Amino acid sequence: MKKAFSLFALFVLVVFVPGCKGRNEAVGQEPLTKISGPPAYGDALIDGSIGEPTILIPMLSGDAASQDVAGLIFNGLVKYDTDLSIIGDLAESWDVSKDGLVITFHLKKGVRWTDGVEFTADDVMFGFETIINKKTPTAYNEDFLQVKQAEVLDKYTFRVTYGKPFAPALASWGNLVVLPKHLLEGKDLTKSEFGRDPIGMGPYKLTNWVPGQELILDSNHDYFEGRPYIDRFVYRVIPDRATMFLELQTGGVDMMDLTPIQYTKQTESAYFRNNFQKFRYPQFVYTYMGFNLKHPFFKDRRVRQAIAYAIDKSEIIDVVLFGLGSPATGPYVPDTWPYNPNVKKYPYNPEKARQLLKEAGWKDTDGDGILDKDGRPFRFTILTNMGNTLRMNTATIIQWKLARIGIKVDIKVLEWSTFVNEFIDKRRFEAVILGWQISPDPDQFDIWDSKKTKEKEFNFVSYSNPEVDALLEKGRRTYNIEERKKAYFRIQEILAEDLPYIFLYVPDATPIVHARFKGIKPSPIGITYNLPKWYVPKQLQRHHLEP
Amino acid sequence: MLAYLFKRLLEIIPTLFGITLISFFIIHLAPGKPTDIFTELNPKITPEARERLEKLYHLDKPVIVQYGLWLKKIARFDFGESFSSDHRPVIEKIWDSRKPLIERRLFVTFMINLLSMVVILLVALPLGIFSATHQNSLWDKIATTTVFIGFAMPTFWLALLLMILFGVELHWLPISQLKSMGYASLPFWGKVWDLTKHLLLPIFVSAFTGLAADSRFMRSSMLEVVRQDFVTVARAKGLPERLVIYRHAFRNALLPIITLAGLSVGGLVGGSVIFENIFGIPGMGQLFYMSVMTRDYPTVMGILTIGAFLTLFGNLLADLGYMFADPRIRAK
Numbered sequence: 066m067k068k069a070f071s072l073f074a075l076f077v078l079v080v081f082v083p084g085c086k087g088r089n090e091a092v093g094q095e096p097l098t099k100i101s102g103p104p105a106y107g108d109a110l111i112d113g114s115i116g117e118p119t120i121l122i123p124m125l126s127g128d129a130a131s132q133d134v135a136g137l138i139f140n141g142l143v144k145y146d147t148d149l150s151i152i153g154d155l156a157e158s159w160d161v162s163k164d165g166l167v168i169t170f171h172l173k174k175g176v177r178w179t180d181g182v183e184f185t186a187d188d189v190m191f192g193f194e195t196i197i198n199k200k201t202p203t204a205y206n207e208d209f210l211q212v213k214q215a216e217v218l219d220k221y222t223f224r225v226t227y228g229k230p231f232a233p234a235l236a237s238w239g240n241l242v243v244l245p246k247h248l249l250e251g252k253d254l255t256k257s258e259f260g261r262d263p264i265g266m267g268p269y270k271l272t273n274w275v276p277g278q279e280l281i282l283d284s285n286h287d288y289f290e291g292r293p294y295i296d297r298f299v300y301r302v303i304p305d306r307a308t309m310f311l312e313l314q315t316g317g318v319d320m321m322d323l324t325p326i327q328y329t330k331q332t333e334s335a336y337f338r339n340n341f342q343k344f345r346y347p348q349f350v351y352t353y354m355g356f357n358l359k360h361p362f363f364k365d366r367r368v369r370q371a372i373a374y375a376i377d378k379s380e381i382i383d384v385v386l387f388g389l390g391s392p393a394t395g396p397y398v399p400d401t402w403p404y405n406p407n408v409k410k411y412p413y414n415p416e417k418a419r420q421l422l423k424e425a426g427w428k429d430t431d432g433d434g435i436l437d438k439d440g441r442p443f444r445f446t447i448l449t450n451m452g453n454t455l456r457m458n459t460a461t462i463i464q465w466k467l468a469r470i471g472i473k474v475d476i477k478v479l480e481w482s483t484f485v486n487e488f489i490d491k492r493r494f495e496a497v498i499l500g501w502q503i504s505p506d507p508d509q510f511d512i513w514d515s516k517k518t519k520e521k522e523f524n525f526v527s528y529s530n531p532e533v534d535a536l537l538e539k540g541r542r543t544y545n546i547e548e549r550k551k552a553y554f555r556i557q558e559i560l561a562e563d564l565p566y567i568f569l570y571v572p573d574a575t576p577i578v579h580a581r582f583k584g585i586k587p588s589p590i591g592i593t594y595n596l597p598k599w600y601v602p603k604q605l606q607r608h609h610l611e612p
Numbered sequence: 613m614l615a616y617l618f619k620r621l622l623e624i625i626p627t628l629f630g631i632t633l634i635s636f637f638i639i640h641l642a643p644g645k646p647t648d649i650f651t652e653l654n655p656k657i658t659p660e661a662r663e664r665l666e667k668l669y670h671l672d673k674p675v676i677v678q679y680g681l682w683l684k685k686i687a688r689f690d691f692g693e694s695f696s697s698d699h700r701p702v703i704e705k706i707w708d709s710r711k712p713l714i715e716r717r718l719f720v721t722f723m724i725n726l727l728s729m730v731v732i733l734l735v736a737l738p739l740g741i742f743s744a745t746h747q748n749s750l751w752d753k754i755a756t757t758t759v760f761i762g763f764a765m766p767t768f769w770l771a772l773l774l775m776i777l778f779g780v781e782l783h784w785l786p787i788s789q790l791k792s793m794g795y796a797s798l799p800f801w802g803k804v805w806d807l808t809k810h811l812l813l814p815i816f817v818s819a820f821t822g823l824a825a826d827s828r829f830m831r832s833s834m835l836e837v838v839r840q841d842f843v844t845v846a847r848a849k850g851l852p853e854r855l856v857i858y859r860h861a862f863r864n865a866l867l868p869i870i871t872l873a874g875l876s877v878g879g880l881v882g883g884s885v886i887f888e889n890i891f892g893i894p895g896m897g898q899l900f901y902m903s904v905m906t907r908d909y910p911t912v913m914g915i916l917t918i919g920a921f922l923t924l925f926g927n928l929l930a931d932l933g934y935m936f937a938d939p940r941i942r943a944k
Contacts, residue, residue: 109793120698127697202668202697204661255699273796275715276708277894278789299793304889304898307772308788314780317787482643521662608793 096339097580102602109297109608110582110599113309113318117277117302120260124196124203124241134280134300137596138265141239142170142189142223145505147588149401150546151235155184155243155266155289161544165230170238172221176289178245179270186223190215192242193225195254202255208237230542232549233508240267268293268597278302284597294584294600296610313341316607319579325387328575341577344587347400348574349503351393352456353566354447354463355526356496362445363496369564371421373411375470376463380413382570385458389575393568395557396501396509400589402546403507405554408561418470429471436471444473445495448488450481456498459569463498490520492527498569505590507553508541513560528565581605620931624924631920632913636682639904639912640675646695646907647671669695682913691914696906702914705899714790714807718881718918721888721895724814725880729873731819732826737869739823740830745857747835755827763824771817771890778813786810788892814891818884829872833865840864866937874930878923882915 118131123139126132142156153159156170176184193215196206211234214226227234245264249257263271266289269282280300284293301318303309310327312318323332323343332343354376356363363369378392397404427436427443436443447463449456457478464474479488488494501512511517514537515529533556540552560566576592578585584599585592601607647665666672670681685692691702707718714720739759743752779787786792790810798806837843838861846856881896888897896915903911935942 111793119696125697131697199664202665202699204665207661260698261700275791275894276705276711277717277898278715278791278892301789301892302894303788303892305768305788305892308775308890308892311772311775311780311787315783315787480643482645486643 097605098339098342100602100605101583102604104294104584104600105603105606106292106294106600107296107603107609108581108601108606109299109610110295110596111299111301111317111319113301113303113312113321115302115304115306115309118280118300121263121271122244122254122260124192124201124205125254125260127204130300130302133593134271134282135263136240136267137269137282137298138263138267138271139240139243140265140267141241141243142172143235143238145236145590147586147590147594149403149505149590154239156238159235161235165542165544166228167224167226168235168238169218169222169224172223173289174221176266177287178247178264178266179285179287180245180248180264182245182247184243184245184266185220186217187220188243188246189223190217191246191250192244195244195249196242200253205237205241208234209242230544232541232544233504233506235544236506269298288597290597293597295582295596297608298596313577316579319582321577323575323577325389325575328389328577329387332577337577340580342580342582342585343575343577344585344592345389345573345575346587346589346591347391347398347571349398349505350500351396351398351503351571352459352498352500352569353393354459354496354498354569355566356564357492357494358527358529358565359492360445360495362443365425366563367421367425368427369567370411371418371425371470372467372472373564373567374414374418374421375466375472376411376567376569377413377466378569381459381462384462385455386570386572390570390572393571395560395568396503396512396566397507397553397557398503398571398589401505402550403553405557408557410561411567415470422470427471434471435473442473443471444475446475446477447496447498448477448479448484448494449498450484451478452481455572456500460498489525492525507549508537509556510537510541513537513556513565526565528563530559530563533559581607617932620928624921624928627924628917628920632683632686632917633679635916635920636679636913637675639907639909639916640678642907645671646909678909682910686917691917692910694903694911695908696903696911702911705911706896706914706918715894717894717896717899720790720893721882721897722880724811724818724893724895727811728815728818728822729876729880731815732822733873735819736823736826737830740827741834741857741862741865743827743831744834744838759824759827762820762822765821767817767821767884768886768890770821771813771887774813774817785813788890790893814887814893818887826869826872829868830865833868834861837861837865863937867934870930870933870937874926874933875923877926877929878919880926881922882919 112133114130114133116128116130118126118134119128120126120131121135121138123132123135126135140154142154143151143159144154146152153173155173155176157173159168159170161168170186170189172184172186172189178184193209193212195201196203197209197212208231211227211229211231212225213228216224218224243266248264249259252259254260261274266285268285268288268290270285271280272283273281275281279302282298282300284296284298286292301312303312303318306324306327309318309321310323310331313321328343328345332341337343354372356369358364382388382390382392391399394408394410395405399406422436422443426438428438429436431437433442447460449460457476460476464476467474489497511523513524513528513533515524515531515534517524518527518529536552536556536559540549540556543549574591578592581601582599583602584595586595588594645666646669647662670678673681682692693699693701694705705717707716709716736759739755743755746752775787778785786809790807792806792810795803795806838857843856843861846860847853851860882900885897885901887893888895889901900912900915902908903915
């Protein structure tokens, strides 16, 4: 028996050890990143995702995975350019009337749905009628309810009239509202198969959807901007990030989002440098610490400013995000047109913080190390939601920093629904750490307007500044980008002075793509916006598909 | 015998009703609503839109009314439509009859659990008997240590280590999911081979980590039986040891194993969340987890009801198994 065991051990050694060259095989060859070639058709791109899409109709889907895939199948009338200005997509051009109330879209001619039927203004009208229909379970109809009248002037002209000029509305004519009328007319959208087997006119069309595993999309040779180079796009669902990272190393995945550790530590070897390309750009979200402005502590602007001086944003970014982020100074993404870089900043300065607190009447009279005023110690609770380690770590660092200037902070972590329903909506909080998605349109009326403070509305910190109210109104009522810019620049200056929030950081997106894919041009809106133009040179193609 | 079976079947009805009642209220007591997922941190979604969605799902009605509505459907074996944005019938999510067998969630989980249960029984029973007959020997100790290592080892950790060894370093086995990219174009045996390669690691991991219970039960029950008089008698009349153990002692020692197996029938359709996530297996565990996180009540309730039904059915099977294995019970 013992002999058998040692024989087995020997067998393991003989078979396994020489086999252990594995992923180092490529070493010695020319790095893939250095090889280039002319654009060629062919190959497949496998995108790894932790979530599975639910439905591929843009107006009905609520999750990022659905929107990722639907974005390849459907185009809109307009889209965002890399600098966030709006450019035509299915619309060749559009005119806005002088009073800003009427937008007339002139559609491109000869665009076909993938079933061969021509795309016309009737399809836009159909999509619009569907999204404003009360029976459609969409969460995105608000912008469209502002439309007073919509009409089809001819096959290629579509006109909408608004009650008031409404700048964010232009961007809403993206891919939410384009649906093939000839396939869906008279059908119940939620009951039809369309959401799992859609017909679009985008660069890719859905070929097969294996639930829980993958969605296979093939390129649309008839795409109106030209046939995409990569023949197949596979959206692979792998819920576990560690597994996905292993798949990346074996070729099971070509593209994925890296975690901060994976980006800074695990992908720094020669193998990764030669075979992959990493990207880094700010995400359209920011994390902030918001104050309940009705609370006696935080009514005083000097107190809020003192807290801002006592927090070192770059330290938070280094520790929490491994340096993969940038300090936020306002509610916009750095390097986009609404972003104002010249606002009041609060460099780390505990001395100044102490001084401001003193001016506001906070002193440590009883010598216990905690500031007090009128017999009340400066002690408050930061609430944040469970499951977001970044926010919890941020809270811990702030707690430690504020202790140094004599403010005692408690941290309470709550399950998301409880947090929102019981604490945010009922205004039962002193300070919170939360994040906002930043919509590419700079209109933030719902967050900052003094009227938006009712239960469930988004100005839950009860911020109120008449000048900001006026500027918000002005910004959403003009289509002139220069005028809008002026308004939003001023708003950022005021917010930086008033500090209803302490804007903490904008985390970076950190995708990685296999190096055989060429033609990727990083931009503020990410890398996938020009996916149809990516290609793999002939000699590097890995997957060969049967025609 | 038939009367007994009939009685047992009738008992299932109130039990099932009780299970649905409790699970329905527990899941509705959890804070949050299916509409929360839409409204998370997106200023584009207004409170009005949210209210409208809640009305659409009947979430504005009292819980007891919602339970009534649900029960009315269940009585007709209609599990309703999912609250997630695809609005598909729940039953289609679990068992989509238009897709090939291997793409249906219930089948995937059932197949993997059944295979690993078979592997566990094939390994655990001989191992348990061996440990019992060689009690306190070195081999018994090795076997015991091994099954306990398996029992104590975190599934996800073992799975990741094996993936790194067999997938990344050796390139022998695929890392996750059930099929390769070109699966559809493979001939029949190619498909079988592809599936086998994908299933090796998951089944090994789930079998290795699940060995302990069955093998330990087998060992202790065997130890008890071999000390009884009838075994001594069998030995005294000169039967070879092999026959004593496998013909006489084994059957008697099987009873606790039957209970255990009966109880795990319900578990056959409930996949493990961690396990399915690590291997990217589209099974019931994944579906259940996603549904709970998005408060997709109809799907959660559908899965719970099916699971409860199968557990009860498994218990029934175990009882029948007793009758088959033990003449004393049959006589009663």
